[in-house]
Amino acid sequence: MKKILSYGISGIGILLCLFYLLISICDVKMYYLDSIEMQPFIEKGSLLLSKKEDYEEIKMDDIITYKREDLPSYGTGRVVEKTNKNKHIFVKMDREEDIYEVSYEQYTGTMWVKIPHL
Numbered sequence: 001m002k003k004i005l006s007y008g009i010s011g012i013g014i015l016l017c018l019f020y021l022l023i024s025i026c027d028v029k030m031y032y033l034d035s036i037e038m039q040p041f042i043e044k045g046s047l048l049l050s051k052k053e054d055y056e057e058i059k060m061d062d063i064i065t066y067k068r069e070d071l072p073s074y075g076t077g078r079v080v081e082k083t084n085k086n087k088h089i090f091v092k093m094d095r096e097e098d099i100y101e102v103s104y105e106q107y108t109g110t111m112w113v114k115i116p117h118l
Contacts, residue, residue, distance in 0.1 A: 037093035045117035050109025055087050063111035066102045
């Protein structure tokens with residue numbers, strides 16, 4: 001029994017190391033969603049893996065993360081509009097009607113993977 005438990009713990013450790021290595025190599029950032037604004041698509045408590053893309057690759061309906069000076073933490077929203085002239089992105093949370101303007105400089109990444117509430 002101890003041997004099986006030891007193999008299980010070792011296997012989990014190896015998987016976590018491989019996961020960390022993948023994130024590091026692919027330049028992926030991990031975010032914890034601590035609000036309900038994106039429900040039901042993303043549940044509160046979920047982890048998001050985001051990867052920064054070129055402005056041209058960001059599409060309507062993408063879920064992005066961003067950092068605005070007026071927010072204490074990172075924001076997450078769905079892309080509803082883009083402007084090519086000044087590279088601004090307009091995002092909306094699924095549970096709100098307000099639309100927020102985000103510059104490309106504030107953009108930190110597009111959701112690559114979501115890990116449901118643990």
